Amino acid sequence: MTDPFVVIGGDAAGLSAASKLKRERPDRDVIVFEKGTWVSYAQCGMPYYVKGEVDSLRDLLSLTPEAVADRGIDLRRRHEVVGVNVADRTVTVEGESGRFERPYGDLLVATGAHAVADPIAGSDLTGAFTIHSMDAAAALRAFLTPPSESDGGGDGDGGDGGDDGGRTAIPDVEYVDAERVERYAAMEPPTSAAIVGGGYVGVEMAEALSAHDLDVHLFQRPDRLLPEFGDAVGETVAATLADHDVDVRTGTEVERLAGTDRVEAVVTADERVPVDLALIGIGVRPNAGIVDGTPIERGASGAIATDEYGRTTADRVFAAGDCAEMRHAVTGEPDWVPLGLTANRAGRAIGNTVAGTPTPVGEIAGTAAVKAFEQECGRTGIIDHGRAREAGFDPVSETVTAGSRSGYYPGAAETTVTLTADRETGRLLGGSIVGTDRAAIRIDTLATALESDLTVPELERLDLAYAPPFSPVWDPVLVAAKVLNGRLPDAE
Amino acid sequence: MTDPFVVIGGDAAGLSAASKLKRERPDRDVIVFEKGTWVSYAQCGMPYYVKGEVDSLRDLLSLTPEAVADRGIDLRRRHEVVGVNVADRTVTVEGESGRFERPYGDLLVATGAHAVADPIAGSDLTGAFTIHSMDAAAALRAFLTPPSESDGGGDGDGGDGGDDGGRTAIPDVEYVDAERVERYAAMEPPTSAAIVGGGYVGVEMAEALSAHDLDVHLFQRPDRLLPEFGDAVGETVAATLADHDVDVRTGTEVERLAGTDRVEAVVTADERVPVDLALIGIGVRPNAGIVDGTPIERGASGAIATDEYGRTTADRVFAAGDCAEMRHAVTGEPDWVPLGLTANRAGRAIGNTVAGTPTPVGEIAGTAAVKAFEQECGRTGIIDHGRAREAGFDPVSETVTAGSRSGYYPGAAETTVTLTADRETGRLLGGSIVGTDRAAIRIDTLATALESDLTVPELERLDLAYAPPFSPVWDPVLVAAKVLNGRLPDAE
Known part of the structure; x- marks a missing residue:
């Protein structure tokens, strides 16, 4: 076995990277160490399993251990990596049969995050x-x-x-x-x-x-x-x-x-x-302790610092997913927003990079959606003014409520959009949306706009779709842009 | 009456312009000549009125004639403008009381379009x-x-x-x-x-x-x-x-x-x-005959040629809505795509420009949505390869079908996305989508991406929202970008 790609952690980022590398370079040895028994599971689906809308835990598995093995990945569950030696390019692993060293050619730290419970006394009680x-x-x-x-x-x-x-x-x-x-x-x-x-x-x-x-x-x-x-x-x-x-x-x-x-x-x-x-x-915190005492640096958030290709401060060591920082699309600064797509995307990009095609992991905008009974909620970028000021912006926001469809069309629902922009440049910094009719998915329009560095006037002029069953002439997103535009110094 | 703003046509573009100018400059006289009796109606809602989902024709009126008058707009229904004299800055009007001339300070031609029926013999039969x-x-x-x-x-x-x-x-x-x-x-x-x-x-x-x-x-x-x-x-x-x-x-x-x-x-x-x-x-054709024999030029489409502010080739004469060309966001060339948002947006911008704040009318991407029973369809930009080649691109397309939600979440539906890109630059040129679960509204993500000149790799890296009830980890739009990216010469 020469030059193996070693992955610490068998969930979204780790297995995306392992799978992508194996697909691009089937000759390359790929080993994934997972300290637990579960791999590749949809954490975001757990509430719906608990609720009962998802029948089986099995449904939440993207890949079974067997499917991982079928991809030619050497998956070792119940194997915890307890040390990384970047000078020797080895990891120290504890498995059921004891402790051993393993060399790596490239290493990916994809150790995820853990839920915080300690501050609440009694969190160890049954129930x-x-x-x-x-x-x-x-x-x-x-x-x-x-x-x-x-x-x-x-x-x-x-x-x-x-x-x-x-x-x-x-x-x-x-x-x-x-x-x-x-x-x-x-x-x-x-x-x-x-x-x-x-x-x-x-x-x-x-x-x-x-x-x-x-x-x-x-x-x-x-x-x-x-x-x-x-x-x-x-x-x-x-x-x-x-x-x-x-x-x-x-x-x-x-x-x-x-x-x-x-x-x-x-x-x-x-x-x-x-x-x-x-x-x-x-809340959750990154599982980044593994890098302490190594040249692999953590960022200000406590998560592992990475560059645009997911590389850490140590040669041929990558980090991705909930344990890693990424660059924020609005501030351009490192940030830590542990979310599922980020982990998958970064893992896949790193797999490609390790395979020989340098691929950026992309930026994060903190785009997220959540369902609260019938309400669909979305958010992206920087909405909070304190946060915007810290990043050097002069924030201005507007919140509007508009219809999700043409007013005469059955099912039109109130949709509330908040937009935050930088006063001087008019640049869109962030936004949120809530409503019962196709609201959450509309956040993707805002995420795309802010990752493209659009200004609010540019957002207002976007040629979005209009059809009475789906959107009024002026989509709620455009209505919000119109109103916020009126607050900007160079208002059109 | 000095320097009046005269508008020909009392629907989306005309009344948007009239209303915006009156709001910004209440002192300015605004006259709208409408040859018919209906103003400001939602043409896109007619099928739903015919279907019976919309109770009353009245529901399709955005503004009644009375509401238009309340805005201080001098609305003259059953008045047809039959001539424009740009040298004198007058229009010739035929109303119930005969023909008269009217001076204008600024003029907006917003005469709309008409449905084509002539090629079908018998189209004048009852029924x-x-x-x-x-x-x-x-x-x-x-x-x-x-x-x-x-x-x-x-x-x-x-x-x-x-x-x-x-x-x-x-x-x-x-x-x-x-x-x-x-x-x-x-x-x-x-x-x-x-x-x-x-x-x-x-x-x-x-x-x-x-x-x-x-x-x-x-x-x-x-x-x-x-x-x-x-x-x-x-x-x-x-x-x-x-x-x-x-x-x-x-x-x-x-x-x-x-x-x-x-x-x-x-x-x-x-x-x-x-x-x-x-x-x-x-199909429809622009109502642009009014400008023939005047210095106001039509474009290749037959609709009235305009610049980025909606100005025609005659001084202080604007055109907007279904009778006017606009610049296409992908080709940068004049194009004619008569749609409701375009008319509203251009009219509003022209109202602002006439009021003294030069405001671009924006570009068009041909973004449209349509409901076909349970199917939601959307399209934007240039999908067709012949059209793309005419515009100087080397098109490549992929069509993928992916789930609208996480596979384990109830209600996930097949969603089919087609993307077309330019092979050499990777630039997104257009796309379409069809599916039963929140499909049409997703076209806005693509419209925003192509109006922002994103490439397919950039699209693939967008930080879109993921939540099991609304979208899988990789939204169908991102899946399509991934697959198309693999077809590009510099595939990542």
């Missing part, structure tokens, strides 16, 4: 979850599913069927943490839940848990839900959650989870709210 | 329609509505109610052509229809007429429906129309409509198909 691993999702769904529904009844058409005979069989993948799942399956299902954190995980889980008829209390320290999406989205989503009987408590910090072995209550400065399930979604 | 005027839409709906449904029953919740008491009252606007409507209302409703032309009017009307349980035969001379949308869209739409029992006959030229007074049949080279309604949707 407290983060939703950042497949095992946790499996255990949570087992906990939520009443025994009567788990043996074939309420679980959709059962997917592959076969092993669908009892509550413990819900997570129908052989390498799930069965002990944990069975423990939760044996417990009385919860009737009330606290969600700690009102970011996208919190909002998606509010919908998921409500589907199980739980009383859901959502605690959010900031004054708004989804703060990254701007005030207008946060307000709309809070109202929508309330409409669906979620008890939304913004501006409320959770001090701790109370209970002896099991979660019994959430404690805030003012109150003790009894719950028997707690879901902590207060 | 033959084009769907390019409100009176025609009113007459057609009266014809389609059985007497039993017209007095309050099957017509939705009746909109304004009031005058909803009989079949002739369906078109509830006082200045509708009542004689024509009543004539059709008195006739036996049709049971079968021929649609001549398979462009967007033909496709929308196939859906509209099917809703009235007619046997619908659609005749299209080219081999594909919606030729401007490319082959993939055309094929999908033809299959969908067939699924809905529309008899689709592509590659079939209609020789004439047969009948003595009323339409009785459609005659092709091979066949005579009995029908009692014919809808002709074979």
Whole structure:
């Protein structure tokens, strides 16, 4: 084995890189070390598995370990890389058979991120979850599913069927943490839940848990839900959650989870709210500790610093995905926004670069979408004025509400768009959108515009599609551009 | 009255310009001459009025004549401008009280377009329609509505109610052509229809007429429906129309409509198909004859030539909307693509320019969307290779079908994207999309990309939104870019 491509981490970035290299250069040895048992899973799908809209954990796997092997990739699960020696070009690996060294020709660090739970005392109680691993999702769904529904009844058409005979069989993948799942399956299902954190995980889980008829209390320290999406989205989503009987408590910090072995209550400065399930979604941090003490540098965010090709500060060492920084399309500065497309795209580009075709990993705009019951939300770029000022801009914003279709066409829905621009240059810096009719997908228009460095007047003049069933003459995005344009010094 | 702004034509372009100028410069006199009775109506909504999804013709009015007057605009309906004298800066007008001259300070020609029907012999028979005027839409709906449904029953919740008491009252606007409507209302409703032309009017009307349980035969001379949308869209739409029992006959030229007074049949080279309604949707032509014999020049398309501010070749004379050429975003050359947003945008910009703030009218990309039953279709830019070569490009295209959402998320639908690029530079030239799940609105991403001169590799690297309910990790647009990128000489 000569010049192998070694990948640390078997999820989106790692397996995209491994697959792309293997496709372009089948002769090259590719080894992926994954410390856990799960590979290539759709983390963004977990709330919908917990909710019950996705039948099987298996559905969330993009690639099974067998499919990875079929691509000629040497996948080693339950192998943790515990050290990187860039001088020798080796990694130190701990597997079931002990510790060993492995040389690499090129190395990709794709170790992902982990959910933060530590600041919440009691996060280790039974009944407290983060939703950042497949095992946790499996255990949570087992906990939520009443025994009567788990043996074939309420679980959709059962997917592959076969092993669908009892509550413990819900997570129908052989390498799930069965002990944990069975423990939760044996417990009385919860009737009330606290969600700690009102970011996208919190909002998606509010919908998921409500589907199980739980009383859901959502605690959010900031004054708004989804703060990254701007005030207008946060307000709309809070109202929508309330409409669906979620008890939304913004501006409320959770001090701790109370209970002896099991979660019994959430404690805030003012109150003790009894719950028997707690879901902590207060953020994630990069898994970047592996590079400490090596010449591979971390950036200001704590994630691994990379250049436009995903290269780290060490020769022939790349980093990608949730553990790596990327360049932001608006600021041009390194930033850390862990999202699925970014990981896939960067991994694929690095695979290509390692194969001999230098391919930029692309920039990030922080484009994201989230569903909150019937509301579709999107955001991109820089919306927040503090953040814009830090980046050297003089921000100006407008928020407008306009129809999603021609007013006379059935189904037209209010769509609220916020745009932020730089006052002097008119450059579009960011935007958000919320509404019930095809709202989220419209954020891609704004993402494309800001990655193309369009100004607001240029955005206003875009020749977008008009057809009564899909968009009014002036799409809400264009209406917002018109209004914001009027606020700019050189207003047309 | 000094230095008046005179507008010829009271629809989208004309009234947008008039309104914008009046808002910016309330002191300026603004006169709009409209030869008909209708102003500011949503032509794109007519198929949905005929279908019955839109209750009232009134719903299609963006502005009533009264609302126009409230803006301080001197609107003269039933006044036709029959001559323009640019040397004297006057127009010659024919109104009910005779012919008169009127001076202008600035002039806007916004005379629109007309539906072509002449090439089809028999287009003047009773029962033959084009769907390019409100009176025609009113007459057609009266014809389609059985007497039993017209007095309050099957017509939705009746909109304004009031005058909803009989079949002739369906078109509830006082200045509708009542004689024509009543004539059709008195006739036996049709049971079968021929649609001549398979462009967007033909496709929308196939859906509209099917809703009235007619046997619908659609005749299209080219081999594909919606030729401007490319082959993939055309094929999908033809299959969908067939699924809905529309008899689709592509590659079939209609020789004439047969009948003595009323339409009785459609005659092709091979066949005579009995029908009692014919809808002709074979295209439109600009109403530009008014400028012949003046220094105001027409372009190669026959529409009025304009510059980036909508100025014609005569001093202080502008043209906008369906009668005017615009610059194409991809070719940089003058082109004629009569669409609603273009008219509104150009009119508004001209109003601003006349008010003293020079404002570009913007470019056109030919972005359009159309609904064909459950299919949502979009197109932008240059898809056709012959057209691309004429413009000096070396075109290469790919068509891919990908999911609209994560595969595991309910409701994911096949979405087919075609992209055309220039082989050497990789520049995106155009694209189309078709699918049932939020497909059409995705065309705006492509429109924004090509108006920003993005290359296909740049498109592939865009940071678009990913959330399982709305888009897979790689949106269909990105999948298409990836595949097309692989065909480019400098493929990454």
